[in-house]
Amino acid sequence: MPEAVQPTESVRQAEIEREQRHVDKVYARLDAVREEAERTHREGFGIAHARTPGSLVERDAMVHHAAQRLRALDAEYEGLVFGRLDLVDGEVRHVGRLGMRDDEHQPLVIDWRAPGAAPFYQATAEQPLGVARRRVIRSDGPKVLDVEDDLLDLAGAEAAGVSVTAVGDGALIASLARAKSTRMRDIVATIQREQDEAIRAPAGGVTIIEGGPGTGKTAVALHRAAHLLYRDRRRFEGGGVLLVGPSAVFMSYVERVLPSLGEETVELRSLGAVMDGVRSQRLDPPALAGIKGALRMRGILRRAVREAPTDAPRELRVVFGGQVLRVRERELANVRRHVGGRVQRANAARQEVRRALLDAAWAARPQGVSWERARFNEDVADSDAFVDFVPRWWPVRTPLDVLASLADPKRLARVGGRDLSPAEVSPLARSWSTVREDPSVADIALLDELRTMLGEPPAPPRKKDPYLLIDGVRELTSAADREFASRERYVRPDNYDGYAHVLLDEAQDVSPMQWRMLGRRGQYASWTIVGDAAQSAWPDLAEARAARDDALRGKRVRRFHLGTNYRNPAEIFEFAAPVVRRAVPDADLPVAVRRTGAVPEHREVTDLVAASRAAVDELLAAVDGTVGVISTAARRPEVAGWLRPDGRLQVVDGMQAKGMEYDAVLVVAPEELAAESAAGVRVLYVALTRATHRLITVGANDSWLNG
Numbered sequence: 001m002p003e004a005v006q007p008t009e010s011v012r013q014a015e016i017e018r019e020q021r022h023v024d025k026v027y028a029r030l031d032a033v034r035e036e037a038e039r040t041h042r043e044g045f046g047i048a049h050a051r052t053p054g055s056l057v058e059r060d061a062m063v064h065h066a067a068q069r070l071r072a073l074d075a076e077y078e079g080l081v082f083g084r085l086d087l088v089d090g091e092v093r094h095v096g097r098l099g100m101r102d103d104e105h106q107p108l109v110i111d112w113r114a115p116g117a118a119p120f121y122q123a124t125a126e127q128p129l130g131v132a133r134r135r136v137i138r139s140d141g142p143k144v145l146d147v148e149d150d151l152l153d154l155a156g157a158e159a160a161g162v163s164v165t166a167v168g169d170g171a172l173i174a175s176l177a178r179a180k181s182t183r184m185r186d187i188v189a190t191i192q193r194e195q196d197e198a199i200r201a202p203a204g205g206v207t208i209i210e211g212g213p214g215t216g217k218t219a220v221a222l223h224r225a226a227h228l229l230y231r232d233r234r235r236f237e238g239g240g241v242l243l244v245g246p247s248a249v250f251m252s253y254v255e256r257v258l259p260s261l262g263e264e265t266v267e268l269r270s271l272g273a274v275m276d277g278v279r280s281q282r283l284d285p286p287a288l289a290g291i292k293g294a295l296r297m298r299g300i301l302r303r304a305v306r307e308a309p310t311d312a313p314r315e316l317r318v319v320f321g322g323q324v325l326r327v328r329e330r331e332l333a334n335v336r337r338h339v340g341g342r343v344q345r346a347n348a349a350r351q352e353v354r355r356a357l358l359d360a361a362w363a364a365r366p367q368g369v370s371w372e373r374a375r376f377n378e379d380v381a382d383s384d385a386f387v388d389f390v391p392r393w394w395p396v397r398t399p400l401d402v403l404a405s406l407a408d409p410k411r412l413a414r415v416g417g418r419d420l421s422p423a424e425v426s427p428l429a430r431s432w433s434t435v436r437e438d439p440s441v442a443d444i445a446l447l448d449e450l451r452t453m454l455g456e457p458p459a460p461p462r463k464k465d466p467y468l469l470i471d472g473v474r475e476l477t478s479a480a481d482r483e484f485a486s487r488e489r490y491v492r493p494d495n496y497d498g499y500a501h502v503l504l505d506e507a508q509d510v511s512p513m514q515w516r517m518l519g520r521r522g523q524y525a526s527w528t529i530v531g532d533a534a535q536s537a538w539p540d541l542a543e544a545r546a547a548r549d550d551a552l553r554g555k556r557v558r559r560f561h562l563g564t565n566y567r568n569p570a571e572i573f574e575f576a577a578p579v580v581r582r583a584v585p586d587a588d589l590p591v592a593v594r595r596t597g598a599v600p601e602h603r604e605v606t607d608l609v610a611a612s613r614a615a616v617d618e619l620l621a622a623v624d625g626t627v628g629v630i631s632t633a634a635r636r637p638e639v640a641g642w643l644r645p646d647g648r649l650q651v652v653d654g655m656q657a658k659g660m661e662y663d664a665v666l667v668v669a670p671e672e673l674a675a676e677s678a679a680g681v682r683v684l685y686v687a688l689t690r691a692t693h694r695l696i697t698v699g700a701n702d703s704w705l706n707g
């Protein structure tokens with residue numbers, strides 16, 4: 001970077017005041033725009049007095065748009081202007097969370113997603129892209145606190161009359177060093193070039209973003225969603241954007257960092273909530289999750305659908321022409337096999353079933369009778385015995401009915417066939433004995449697979465109309481109702497499969513069966529897929545990759561790589577990296593950019609309880625923000641009992657730690673995490689890379705550290 005002159009304090013103050021004057025103008029304009037939106041909101045309600053159907057529709061549209069505008073303005077209030085570009089031709093651009101113009105339509109601030117803001121993220125000293133100086137403005141609400149400059153083109157700056165006095169020592173490092181809070185940090189002002197390229201990549205096809213821990217993959221994924229909506233709102237809002245990832249992490253980013261991704265534009269779901277009507281956050285133990293996620297489950301489920309329901313009648317008995325006709329168990333099994341082999345969706349097979357049963361009953365007629373077949377069909381099909389038999393023998397089943405039927409180990413062993421070893425049958429059957437009340441995250445993908453095999457059950461009764469009828473006019477009771485009703489237009493059908501974009505975080509942990517569930521929803525979509533194979537908890541990476549390729553159905557793939565770790569200080573990452581390198585020699589290891597001087601410490605102890613308590617006290621005293629305590633899933637409840645989790649102190653297991661970030665981390669018994677499953681070392685690596693400032697590990701030995 002070109003040499004900049006060190007500023008004096010008065011120069012810094014003068015620059016802050018200069019920015020304050022501009023920021024004041026922007027907030028004054030924001031107030032005026034807000035006022036305008038509020039007026040529209042009020043007037044929208046006024047239109048209702050006319051009480052014609054047309055006026056009600058117009059009112060809803062006005063109320064909806066005004067409310068949306070107000071929400072966007074309120075959401076982006078904090079740090080509205082965060083950057084400034086001085087171009088070599090003398091032009092000045094302020095960059096912010098939304099675009100705003102003054103009364104004369106001159107830009108006061110441009111949206112960070114607009115093409116004009118791209119140089120703010122992409123310009124470097126080697127390629128200044130016409131930028132003399134880039135400035136990051138740090139504020140608290142409308143008050144400017146500080147500015148940080150990068151001088152990118154000294155000669156250009158001199159030519160443009162820009163002061164060559166650069167204030168501060170670089171916005172990124174300043175931002176990372178400041179990070180001490182319970183919140184995810186806001187990166188919009190310090191997005192780096194490699195991240196920006198992934199954020200702004202074209203929308204079509206599949207964009208795969210890979211990078212090691214802390215490289216900003218989640219942050220980039222969310223900013224990419226915001227960018228897509230900005231560039232082509234109509235397409236992405238219309239079709240919808242589905243964002244899948246660990247919901248706790250997403251929620252904290254979205255609520256605090258990217259409020260403009262309101263829930264009405266983007267659907268945020270965790271893997272346990274992708275299917276409508278059921279949801280789960282409970283993870284199975286790794287071995288069980290491994291079986292439930294594997295592709296061999298498909299065959300098992302298909303056979304389970306074809307099995308007779310547990311309480312199906314064993315004989316069909318009908319009367320015709322004074323004769324009792326019996327279709328016995330074995331013939332019924334043949335009918336079931338025959339129909340099961342022909343129909344795609346079991347719940348839609350009633351016609352086929354009726355026909356096949358009539359054929360079987362006809363075949364059971366005594367020899368020598370000369371009945372008319374058409375008459376036989378009509379009479380038997382209308383008989384009480386037949387009408388009663390069909391829905392009991394071939395009932396409409398829900399995915400939960402079928403999965404719960406596999407809680408019977410004998411039935412499971414039968415449908416499992418060669419796809420399940422005898423040792424796998426009983427833990428699986430046991431886990432499904434409570435599936436109706438408490439399905440696991442892995443079960444959700446199985447239920448979704450069953451949903452497609454069974455077909456949708458008959459539609460439930462229509463939703464209650466949110467309007468009330470007042471004087472014959474559909475009316476609402478409160479402003480909140482009105483807003484709710486106007487939002488209803490954006491509600492998509494259950495298990496919607498027409499998303500315009502699917503964005504998937506922590507993709508390395510998606511099982512093959514989960515890829516199938518996601519693939520069904522994204523068949524017409526473009527995709528963004530974010531992950532790091534070295535952090536995968538999935539045992540068979542090759543099968544998962546093949547399932548991913550299947551879900552993407554040959555779409556064109558574009559790849560981006562992020563190589564800088566912004567979360568961990570170098571001391572922490574240097575401690576964690578060798579652990580994973582032994583298990584995954586080609587792990588994608590990023591470079592950590594920050595040093596704090598605090599070296600992580602492993603304590604070999606015999607009294608785990610006392611050592612954990614002491615370490616937690618130390619960490620709580622050392623940092624202002626959150627402390628995460630990470631152990632195996634089996635040990636987590638016990639560890640929570642030793643400590644007193646509260647807002648600042650969280651106790652999680654290795655899988656729950658995915659994507660999370662804490663100021664300080666204590667890993668309890670890392671040797672147990674490493675041994676917990678086939679992918680244990682990779683999960684331990686996740687645990688060791690969650691801290692922004694301090695890391696301590698306590699355990700019985702250091703086998704995991706020294707291989």
Ligand SMILES: Nc1ncnc2c1ncn2[C@@H]1O[C@H](COP(=O)(O)OP(=O)(O)OP(=O)(O)O)[C@@H](O)[C@H]1O
Binds near residue numbers: 220
């Ligand atoms: N350009 C940036 N400027 C400032 N902070 C950044 C930047 N990029 C990332 N960060 C911060 O680094 C941390 C890690 O980011 P994020 O959680 O998105 O990484 P990740 O790659 O998803 O991590 P992991 O794979 O370990 O879960 C976050 O606190 C984020 O705000």
